[in-house]
Amino acid sequence: MSAHVVWELEPGPRWMRRVRLFIGPIAAVVVSALLWPASPTTPARFVAVAGPAMVMAGSWRLIAQIASQVKRFDEAREQTTELAHRIDSRLVHSTLKNPSRAIIDELALIPDPDLREGVRRLCYGIGGFAQSLALGRTRDLRSAEEVLQALLSYNPDWSARYGASVTHDLEPEDLTHRDAGIVFMAVSDLVTNAALRSATQLEIALTSAPTADGSMVKLRVLCRCGARIGEVVPTSSLMGLARLVHAENGTMTIDDAGDGSHVFQLTWPSSSRPRTRAAAAPKESINA
């Protein structure tokens, strides 16, 4: 019985789980084979057959009961974990998210641009943290969709007003910390700038192409705001992003089509080969 419990809790190889179903029948056949020659009368033969059969049925019943109990424990554990996540999320929402929402509304009062951007990123980080807790994630924001959702949790009207969407994305689990950091900073910066310029269309595509020693990750942000890209001054956030990817041996270009739309394209090498995400994640909100 202890073996069955152990196998259920720590399943081990699949073949072992299959083999254990036959332990009972094999034991029953062995016992029958031993008892049958020594059972000349009908009652004795009945015992020789029924006894092992009961052993066999009992072992199967035992396996089923243990599996059922373990399943119930798992369900209870999942419910408890989910409840804990919900409580933590509400706690973060009330203690961090609401104050950060108030700060982000008054960002213009911070005169120093570096500090202002730092505070903005901190607020978005808090939004992402609250979102991660609500969804039960145990990691930081990774993909373009996750970062965009964190931004939209502060500005829910952006999605409708500016048509912000992610057309291509990569599996968050496949991205490295470095990739995730670049995605977070680039998406939060470009989307915020686009929204401040009242863009009417905003599309984000995060893709990758395999290379010999990893992959080349490409982040493409299409912004249609009706204006042309002016002179990019050294103190601008765009130059900041260019320095960010340059430090990782990457590149950044801006294509201004001349029709009021422009495409920001950042590429950088990654040591991993992230898979393409099959479909965009549903837009889950935690603004309750």
Add this chain to the structure above:
Amino acid sequence: MPDPVNIDLTARVAAEERARRADLAPGERGIDILVIDDQPDHEAGWFARHLPSHRRLSLESVTELERFLAGKRLPNLPQPPYRPELAILDLSLGAGQRDGLQALHILRCGPATRDLPAILNTNGLEDHRDLLAVLAAQLNGGAIPVARKTSTDGPSVRDHARRIAHANDADLSWPLAKAVPGLLHVQEVFWHGGDKATPVSLLAYLLDLPWKRTYWKEMARHRNHQDAAFEARKRHGTLALSTDREIPEPGERKTAQNHARFVANQFGPLAVAWDLAGGHLHRLGGGLSLIAAQQEEGFPEFSGNRSAHLVAFATRYGPVLADPFVQSLPDHPVRPRPQRLRP
């Protein structure tokens, strides 16, 4: 419709970088700095702000460090050749990842990097992190500078990089135990008490016997001093007592009845000393703190309750001391070569 325009910002950044390097003061030069950090350095980042004229060899994890030291190409690094003269190691490299201490251990074990000056980079030394810093000091040959990612520590690191470059230009080894002005100087702490004739390192004292390692593991697992002390005694017999005698003395037998008190007595006033130190050994400078605590008569409140202080100590530091990497350190001490002039 206006003509399309393509703006290549990368070329501008490269030109900026060239200008920065050319703008160095006479006699200065930019060096390669090995940075092990799980986060990229953004525009307002610490490295870009304080070390702009140096080349950043950015590694994300200990695994990448191993690949780098093995000579494998990392796609995010600039063009070779690489000649790192300083390493800046982030203490925390992400949940579940090997941390900056293990990166330092790898550097100190490598023949090409064992004398490479290193700085531990962190946002603060809270909770058990101070003990980790002590471990880092041991790995680094007795002391290591710790730089916080702040505007106050940035200029000190910049000056440190400049001095290292000057020393290398003069073909002098940089003494790893040398304090860096303006930065926290974390020193290895020595234990002068107990039955030790000569001072031993705190880490060695905490982990030198198998029963101690068991005790930390059990404390990390159950956080119960009674159970941990019982397990340590059960698995390792009578611990340090009666190792050379078959039958314990009556006094020892009486002492052995109380496992918890026995274990606390074995550790001596260690926890008391730690409490007096406020858990911040890097502020105390060497082993004096432990001697003072052991001989100090002015703290009677600490004298009668060793178990309580050991529990507090073990609850706080048990998870660190139970870590397999930390437990293996006393068995494989890393000591850099004695400092000497290069041939």
